[in-house]
Amino acid sequence: MSIEFMLFCAAVAAYFISMIAFIISFISPKEKMAKSGICLIVAAVVFNGTSLVARWVESGYPPLTGVYETLSLFSLFIALIFLFILKKGWIKREVLGVSVIPLIMVFMLIGLINYSEAGTLAVSLRSIWLFIHVPIAMLSYSLFAVAAVCGVLYLLKGREKEEKTRLPELKVIDNMVYRSIVAGFILLTMAIVTGAVWAETAWGSYWSWDPKETWSLITWFVYAIFLHVRLVRGWRGKKTAVIAIIGFVAVIFTYFGVNLIGGLHSY
Amino acid sequence: MKKVVNIIASMKFALVILLLLAVFMIVGSFLSSDIFTNSYLLAVLSGLLLLSLLLCCIKQVAKVIGGIKVSGDRGIRVWISGFGSPVMHIGVLLIIAGMMMGQFTGFSDDISLAAGDTYSYEGLDFEVRLDSFGIVYDENYNITDYISTVTVIEDGVEVLTTEITVNDPLEYKGVKFYQSTYGWVADVLIVDTETGETFLDKDIYLSLISSTSGIGLADYSMSYMTMEFVLLPDQEEEGVIGSLTPEANNPSLFFRLYYGDMLMISEDTSLGETSEISGLTITFEGLERYSGLEVSCKPELPLIFTGSVVFIAGLIIVFYVRRPVNRGQEEAEIEH
Numbered sequence: 001m002s003i004e005f006m007l008f009c010a011a012v013a014a015y016f017i018s019m020i021a022f023i024i025s026f027i028s029p030k031e032k033m034a035k036s037g038i039c040l041i042v043a044a045v046v047f048n049g050t051s052l053v054a055r056w057v058e059s060g061y062p063p064l065t066g067v068y069e070t071l072s073l074f075s076l077f078i079a080l081i082f083l084f085i086l087k088k089g090w091i092k093r094e095v096l097g098v099s100v101i102p103l104i105m106v107f108m109l110i111g112l113i114n115y116s117e118a119g120t121l122a123v124s125l126r127s128i129w130l131f132i133h134v135p136i137a138m139l140s141y142s143l144f145a146v147a148a149v150c151g152v153l154y155l156l157k158g159r160e161k162e163e164k165t166r167l168p169e170l171k172v173i174d175n176m177v178y179r180s181i182v183a184g185f186i187l188l189t190m191a192i193v194t195g196a197v198w199a200e201t202a203w204g205s206y207w208s209w210d211p212k213e214t215w216s217l218i219t220w221f222v223y224a225i226f227l228h229v230r231l232v233r234g235w236r237g238k239k240t241a242v243i244a245i246i247g248f249v250a251v252i253f254t255y256f257g258v259n260l261i262g263g264l265h266s267y
Numbered sequence: 268m269k270k271v272v273n274i275i276a277s278m279k280f281a282l283v284i285l286l287l288l289a290v291f292m293i294v295g296s297f298l299s300s301d302i303f304t305n306s307y308l309l310a311v312l313s314g315l316l317l318l319s320l321l322l323c324c325i326k327q328v329a330k331v332i333g334g335i336k337v338s339g340d341r342g343i344r345v346w347i348s349g350f351g352s353p354v355m356h357i358g359v360l361l362i363i364a365g366m367m368m369g370q371f372t373g374f375s376d377d378i379s380l381a382a383g384d385t386y387s388y389e390g391l392d393f394e395v396r397l398d399s400f401g402i403v404y405d406e407n408y409n410i411t412d413y414i415s416t417v418t419v420i421e422d423g424v425e426v427l428t429t430e431i432t433v434n435d436p437l438e439y440k441g442v443k444f445y446q447s448t449y450g451w452v453a454d455v456l457i458v459d460t461e462t463g464e465t466f467l468d469k470d471i472y473l474s475l476i477s478s479t480s481g482i483g484l485a486d487y488s489m490s491y492m493t494m495e496f497v498l499l500p501d502q503e504e505e506g507v508i509g510s511l512t513p514e515a516n517n518p519s520l521f522f523r524l525y526y527g528d529m530l531m532i533s534e535d536t537s538l539g540e541t542s543e544i545s546g547l548t549i550t551f552e553g554l555e556r557y558s559g560l561e562v563s564c565k566p567e568l569p570l571i572f573t574g575s576v577v578f579i580a581g582l583i584i585v586f587y588v589r590r591p592v593n594r595g596q597e598e599a600e601i602e603h
Contacts, residue, residue, distance in 0.1 A: 124433055126412075186579070186582050196571075202434050204563045205375075209295075228282055
């Protein structure tokens with residue numbers, strides 16, 4: 001078994017145990033549990049990050065292609081955003097733990113199922129744009145993932161009885177949905193533009209209506225609509241939370257679904 | 268008239284168009300990509316979006332200019348942030364305008380050149396000659412690069428010799444040449460065995476069915492028959508269709524002839540040898556690689572590039588110049 005795969009498995013295990021710790025501390029709030037959950041997340045991030053670096057060293061090219069590598073990066077970015085939000089203290093750690101870590105677990109497990117040894121990098125991918133386009137795209141997806149999780153929290157909070165709630169103020173969640181989407185939208189725009197520049201240099205066509213291109217544009221439209229209705233129409237709360245969730249469904253389809261349709265992005 | 272203009276310039280109208288475009292694309296992504304390039308609906312929707320954006324930009328710019336005096340004492344950041352939205356929308360406007368312009372200008376062409384072949388295109392005042400083409404493999408025959416060495420010739424004078432590789436096209440006078448594919452060119456001579464008359468003397472371009480085996484395929488139709496050619500660059504064993512490596516170490520060619528619904532298969536023919544099939548003598552005279560290049564001229568590129576940069580700059584101004592992100596908490600200020 002290669003070192004990078006062992007590190008990846010260690011990351012999966014650390015994410016999993018931290019998820020359990022957070023679930024326990026969510027059910028009956030215990031300081032120790034929540035603290036160990038955070039320690040485990042930090043450990044998982046370190047394992048996750050070093051497994052990517054190890055794979056890079058082993059294969060000689062950056063681990064930015066294929067389902068396994070991109071999902072590993074996707075999870076790492078979500079975990080880093082998680083730690084950032086934790087540091088800011090916007091959401092209680094056990095709430096954040098039970099909502100975000102399961103999502104990371106899902107992506108890590110799909111990555112695990114799709115594990116394959118590093119092969120040779122396709123010629124068209126040997127470009128500086130691989131370093132730029134893919135991380136920007138994955139970071140934007142991660143921000144949209146966090147926005148969708150916050151959107152779900154918003155909808156749950158709306159149904160909860162006020163006195164028992166551990167969820168943050170509606171206004172705080174709403175603002176987090178908005179902040180994540182603003183940053184994600186700017187990055188998604190950059191991902192589309194850098195992708196177009198790369199496609200132009202590699203294939204001679206900046207836009208080919210390839211399914212991934214089309215779906216990234218659909219996703220972009222959804223978030224553009226979100227920003228317009230929020231900033232101009234003043235929509236808040238439930239309505240925008242729902243759009244954030246719809247947007248993430250589009251993101252997931254852009255990421256996974258298009259592999260079912262095929263196209264140029266079959267890496 | 269004013270009412271119509273107001274409706275088109277409204278954000279509601281633009282968002283409805285965006286929504287319709289999204290629905291159209293969702294449906295289209297499950298069909299074929301041709302639906303996008305040849306669709307009137309897409310053209311109409313993009314046209315309406317362009318119009319709506321144009322009117323909205325005019326309104327926004329007018330508003331910002333009108334508001335300069337009012338906001339004069341509110342600080343430079345506030346003043347700059349006022350430009351964010353119009354700048355952003357002008358960026359999108361340029362991108363859409365560029366894409367629409369691309370439908371009517373420029374050209375693209377797929378070409379296959381063997382070494383020594385020259386490409387010319389009506390309206391271009393230069394030619395491009397392929398000097399050589401090579402493939403770089405690693406030890407497992409995974410391709411690490413394709414290299415076409417080309418020379419640009421203008422009025423009979425060689426002006427430039429350069430290499431084209433994947434991710435590194437040649438650009439000359441606004442026309443770009445990309446390395447897109449490669450294959451085999453087999454020099455085949457077919458003569459009538461009885462009369463000795465030449466039946467076919469042609470370079471057959473075979474495209475690859477797999478890059479690791481290097482096996483090439485081509486068919487050639489004549490009025491009453493179709494010929495199929497299968498090339499094995501490094502034949503494992505006589506009579507077997509298989510190739511050890513993608514390099515031309517032991518090339519061999521198979522023919523299949525279809526006369527209506529009759530099929531005849533030749534024996535494998537090594538390079539320089541002949542074989543007979545149905546009264547025809549086939550000679551496999553030569554083999555080389557061809558380089559597949561994509562030629563494209565897109566005058567709209569600077570417009571789209573500028574639009575993208577302007578758009579991202581506008582986005583950053585809107586969301587980050589004034590105060591990090593918190594705009595969402597404030598009263599709506601952007602009038603679409």
